[in-house]
Amino acid sequence: MKSKIKYSIIFILLTFLFVSCEDYLEKYPLNNPSDATFLSNQTELEMAVTGCYNAMWTSVQGMPFHLVFDQISDIGWDRNGSALQAIGRGSADSRNSDIVSLWTNLYKGIAKCNYVLANMERGVDNIPTDVYAQSKAEVRFLRAFYYHYLAELFGGVPLVTQPLTLSEANITRSSKADVVDFILTELDECANDLPQENDPLAGRATKGAAWAIMSRVALYNEKWDTAISSAQKVMALEGTEYELSSNYMDLFQYAGQESKEIILSVQFLKGEHMHSMFRFFGTRNAKGHTNKKPSYQAADSWECTDGLQIDESPLFDPQHPYENRDPRLGYTFSLSGSIFLGFQYETHGDSLYCWDYNQNPPKRIANLEATHAYATFTGIGWRKYADNLDKDAVNDSELNTIVIRYAEVLLNYAEAKISSGSIDQSVLDAINKIRQRPSVEMPPLTTTNAEELKYAVRRERKYELSCEGLRLFDIKRWGIAENVMNLPVLGRMKKSYPSIAPIVDEYGTSYYDNIPIAQQGESADFKMRIVEIRSFDKNRDYLWPIPYIEMDTNPEMVQNPGYGE
DSSP states (O other), X not given: OTTSOOTTTSOOGGGTOSOOOOTTOOSOOSSSOOTTTTTSSHHHHHHHHHHHTGGGGOEETTEEGGGGGGGGXXXXXXXXXXXXXXXXXXXXXXXXXXXXXXXXXXXXXXXXXHHHHHHGGGGTTTSXXXXXXXXXXXXXXXXXXXXXXHHHHHSSOOXXXXXXXXXXXXXXXOOHHHHHHHHHHHHHHHGGGSOOOOOTTTOOOOHHHHHHHHHHHHHHTTOHHHHHHHHHHHHTTBTTTBOOOSOTGGGGSGGGTTOTTEEEEEOOBTTTBOBOHHHHHSOTTTTOOOOEEEOGGGGGSSOBTTSOOTTTOTTOOTTSTTSSBOHHHHHHEEOTTEEETTEEEOOOTTOOEEEETTSSSOEEEEOHHXXXXXXXXXXXXXXXXXXXXXXXXXXXXOOOEEEEEHHHHHHHHHHHHHHTTOOOHHHHHHHHHHHTSTTTOOOOOOOOOHHHHHHHHHHXXXXXXXXXXXXXXXXXXXXXXXXXXXXXXXXXXXXXXXSSOOEEOTTSOEEOTTSOBOOTTSOOSSSBEEEEOOOOOTTTTTSOOOOHHHHHHOTTOXXXXXXXX
16 A cells, blocks of 8 residues: 555654644744754754664664574574574565564664755754764764665665655665665765774774775675775774774673774663673573574584594594684583583583582582473573673663674685685784684684685684674575575484584584484484474575565565565
8 A cells, every 4th residue: 555654764753853843833843853943953963863873773583683693594593483483494474573673673774864864954054064074974874784784685675865755655676786886885985074983882883883894795795805995994993993802702791892893882771772682692590591592513613723623623522522622612602511601501411400600609509401491402502692790680781782893804804805816914814813812822724725715714704703693694695595594403412412523514514414313203312403494495585575564565666586476
């Protein structure tokens, strides 16, 4: 129905206006902003720019949206029988509530940006030039950022750059190439007027944030030269504005929120904006639900400390699979035999009791990780963003979540250089800075073979960036989603570990063809457990469906292939 309001396209002015005046009154409200004058002074402009950041707090199933995508990739799973689980399982359609919600909220953010950009000239004579220029640049950055996610998830989308009336709302999709070009141009131009100083606790756009996101967008779309040059601009600020944290784990805890590795993060504050990451990732013993969790086989990817894959390294012991491994494995996952959130973490079926180290002295308690019907399922959990400081308010975390950090920029640079055929020492330096940071200290890469480096940097992204919302985009752009997303999500043997290592390919993906897997009705005590069977249609699932409401109300909209509309 054309008469329906397209909330995802049309910006409702009440977002910025606190009260409206009646049509027959020609004078403006005395105490509140008027549509005719709003944005005419610095206070109103700053308020409006802040409002443009609101879409950054968009959540999907209670998770900050930019982090959720790993849960529907080959390394994660959503236990809830939710719309999110349906996406990961390969059964989502255009009515999927999480797809509809994300589309809607991103376009709401874009609409706010368009409103500000279209009307901020009202204050050009009343607002300091530098404030005006920076405000405009921030809004352009945010609009480009929101379009980045739309383009990667849906492909070509309506490219709306100004406020629309209802009669103008039936617009066609622009090509993905045109949307990407728009994003890159906006980021490049807005960087000129953004501040250079990196304040990790500000949560605002900076030059470095624009260049960093630009490097990501260009990499995702095989614009190698742009990815390289954008990353180099950030790298030129290393030592002043950006640096790798010496403590990898602290980056995802309250202790590391001020790290100069963080280029842009979403800021949370109790009573205002909060998230439930502790509940999603925390263990049953710690009052969490562990309903967002990694697949068991995800942990097979991380190398042994000699730099070899587990099916090649003499250091790998199948009965103690987490020993002698890349330290980032233990920083990313909660693993059996570790201490997590103050409790002994053990998922072996016979471990009926565990230690509670939150008590003084420590006490033995019933181990819910081994006995609770809705415990880990896969045998491991996520560790990032679960901080014990949130243990008494599991749904009210104010731990900031990272949108992009310096390590990703270095990997963007390295991958773009390798892909463009311009391998030099700077490629190895970029990767090895990450591998050899204090708290990680993995062996450096030394090869200059293009094929070996191609896979090395792709594995490194998995080691370094898992649980940060990037994996789904990586497996899609590399064209391997049709392989890895057709593998089942596995859980651990309840009372043992496999006697041999799985087969690990060049991407770090493990295959259990040589290891027993329990079929329906069989005991999983000494066989791997099938947690979920997935399906990925290569002719459909590289893109999400355009939401049904857009298809129903806009006759110009064309659905993505395979969704039957």
